[in-house]
Amino acid sequence: MQTVLFHSTIFGPLKSRRLGNSLGINLMPNDGKLCSFDCLYCEAGYNAQGVGTSGVATRNAVKQQLKRRLEELSAAGEKLDSITFSGNGEPTLHPDFKDIVGDVVRLRNRYFPQAKVTVLSNATMAAKPNVRKALKMVDNNVLKFDSAVAATMLALNRPVSPNVIPEGLLMDLDAYRGKCIIQTMFVRGTHEGRIIDNTTDAEVDALINAYLRLEPTLIQVYTIDRPTPETSLERVPADELQRIARRIEAEGLTVQVNA
Numbered sequence: 367m368q369t370v371l372f373h374s375t376i377f378g379p380l381k382s383r384r385l386g387n388s389l390g391i392n393l394m395p396n397d398g399k400l401c402s403f404d405c406l407y408c409e410a411g412y413n414a415q416g417v418g419t420s421g422v423a424t425r426n427a428v429k430q431q432l433k434r435r436l437e438e439l440s441a442a443g444e445k446l447d448s449i450t451f452s453g454n455g456e457p458t459l460h461p462d463f464k465d466i467v468g469d470v471v472r473l474r475n476r477y478f479p480q481a482k483v484t485v486l487s488n489a490t491m492a493a494k495p496n497v498r499k500a501l502k503m504v505d506n507n508v509l510k511f512d513s514a515v516a517a518t519m520l521a522l523n524r525p526v527s528p529n530v531i532p533e534g535l536l537m538d539l540d541a542y543r544g545k546c547i548i549q550t551m552f553v554r555g556t557h558e559g560r561i562i563d564n565t566t567d568a569e570v571d572a573l574i575n576a577y578l579r580l581e582p583t584l585i586q587v588y589t590i591d592r593p594t595p596e597t598s599l600e601r602v603p604a605d606e607l608q609r610i611a612r613r614i615e616a617e618g619l620t621v622q623v624n625a
C-alpha cells in the first residue's frame with residue numbers, strides 16, 4: 367500500500383514543476399496522513415493508512431526547525447524560490463495554522479526575502495476566519511478545484527465530510543475572488559467499477575464556469591507524475607492538457623500547464 371512521502375516537518379528543498387526550488391513544510395503527522403479529502407491520486411496514499419502516532423508539529427517546533435534549515439541553506443548560498451506548505455495532508459487543518467503562517471512569513475522575510483510563501487490547500491477549510499486571514503498573508507494561495515460536477519468531485523476527491531460539494535466550495539471561495547491560484551488535476555481511470563474522467567467537454571465547460579466565477583490570477587493544470595493509490599489512473603497526455611488549456615485561455619483566463 368502506498369503510504370506517506372514525508373517523514374519530517376521540514377523537507378527539501380525539492381525541485382517542483384510549478385514552484386521551482388521549494389522548501390516544504392509538512393504540518394501533518396510525520397508517520398501518517400490527515401486530510402479532509404481522500405483523493406484517488408494522493409501521493410501521500412489513502413487516509414485508511416491512519417494518522418500515525420507522531421501527532422502534528424507544534425507551532426514552536428515548526429518555527430525552530432524552519433529557522434535552523436533556513437540558516438543552513440543561507441550559509442550554503444542556496445537559492446530558494448518558495449517555502450511551501452504541503453505534505454501528508456491538508457495544512458489548514460492545523461489548529462495553529464494562522465500563527466504558523468505568520469511565523470513563516472517573518473522567517474522568509476529575514477532569510478530569503480525573494481522567496482514566495484505558498485500554501486497548497488484543498489479549500490475545504492477556506493471559509494474559516496483564521497484560515498482566511500492566513501491565506502491572505504501568503505504570496506501563493508493555491509486552491510485545489512478538480513471538478514465542478516458533484517458526482518465527479520465526490521468520486522475523485524472523496525471528501526471526508528458528506529457536506530462538501532463543489533457549489534459549497536465555490537461559495538466558500540468567493541472570499542478569494544481575484545486573489546487565488548486554482549490548481550486542477552486532470553486524470554482518467556476507474557475506481558470500484560466507476561469511470562473517473564474530468565477531461566470531458568462537459569467537465570471542462572463546468573470548470574470554466576467555476577474559474578470565471580473565481581477570477582483566479584492563474585489556473586495551473588497538471589496531471590499525475592508519481593504512483594497513485596488508485597493504480598488505474600492514467601496521465602493525461604501533454605497535447606490534451608494543452609488543448610484543455612487553450613479552451614480555458616479562450617475565456618480570457620491565464621493558464622499554466624505542468625505536463
Ligand code: SF4
Nearest residue numbers: 401403405408455488
Ligand atoms: S487534498 Fe491533497 S493531501 Fe488531501 S487527499 Fe487530496 S491530494 Fe492528498
